[in-house]
Amino acid sequence: MSTPSKWPLPQAGIRFITPAFMIEKLARHPLTKDCYPTAMGYYPRASGHRMLRERHDDNLLLYCTEGRGQLAAGGWSGNVGPGQIMLLPQGLTHAYEADPGDPWSLHWIHFQGASTRVLMQYLGYREDRIVTDAGVSPVLIGAFTSLLEVRRTGYSTRAFINAANHLRHLITQMTMEISAHAGRLQSGFGLDQVQAYMLEHIDQTVTLESLAGVANMSKYHFSNRYRELTGYSPIKHFLNMKMEHACRLLDSTDLGVGEIARRVGYEDPLYFSRLFRKTLGRSPRDYRASMR
Known part of the structure; x- marks a missing residue:
């Protein structure tokens, strides 16, 4: 030593x-x-x-x-x-x-x-x-x-x-x-500001163009810089945030899967469930059952 x-x-x-x-x-x-x-x-x-x-x-x-x-x-x-x-x-x-x-x-x-x-x-x-x-x-x-x-x-x-x-x-x-x-420190790039915008719009669909606009950067430079700092593309990270929020709702409320899907920006519960399973490895209902 x-x-x-x-x-x-x-x-x-x-x-x-x-x-x-x-x-x-x-x-x-x-x-x-x-x-x-x-x-x-x-x-x-x-x-x-x-x-x-x-x-x-x-x-x-x-x-x-x-x-x-x-x-x-x-x-x-x-x-x-x-x-x-x-x-x-x-x-x-x-x-x-x-x-x-x-x-x-x-x-x-x-x-x-x-x-x-x-x-x-x-x-x-x-x-x-x-x-x-x-x-x-x-x-x-x-x-x-x-x-x-x-x-x-x-x-x-x-x-x-x-x-x-x-x-x-x-x-x-x-x-x-x-x-x-x-x-x-990155001039013209506020990661906290971009992620705050994502959370404010967690129940909506956002585009790469809108996120790049928040950062006041071109799509190309914004996407590359975001991936360097987080390890994810901006849209993939936004999807992960949606699934995190869905997990909290499944764990802390009795809302149905359809309502939770709408609260994270998806009108189609089946599409939401497929995304959830792809991200978490289990369906929303299975996730809720495992937490309880």
Whole structure:
């Protein structure tokens, strides 16, 4: 395991190391062996904070929420600022330090497991992409803070199993925040605005032209950009939103399938049912029965 820095903790700082006996349990347990935390913490305004690791046994994520610092890893070097995430996979030699005049605040976590290489790639790690940008996200800050609560459980095995799975959720949440932030930064493209428009018109049919108009882009560039950010074409994503809404109605109301079809923009219940089965793998009635 890579040792965290020895930076002197202030009162608001946190540094927690998973004990060796718990790491052994997590490495064997079927619910945690793919990904589990070995150390985590929070360094506020970390003046004087620096670290050099020629040998790096863990995977490490560092999320800067204010201030600045510098990072050198592999063949990459550069500055790091608020909202950026440093992706340091196992085996990557690296060095980093807080800016002397404007020291960073960091949420950080060391982790290991059989699937960590895949998770790092899912976050976007490449040899030439060590730092990615999620913006300063209250969602991510809250997730890191929640994860740190495991240090108050008296080394409860169940709590650490929960924390390990919470870590996987944090990583997938990061990818969503990275994607959303990229959409906000894209000149002339507001992903949140487009998806809000979709939700407002969930009971209607929308065209690619109308969605591109909301984004003030050509159909071609809008469609390509939307797919880059979400992994779906705009119309396919709108269909998924409709099916999600239909699932909520099936689960939370006693409305008939025909009425639910109309509430998501389909006059023909049979056509709606075919789309639902194609998306969810079961009919609306089977879905409702399984939920109840």
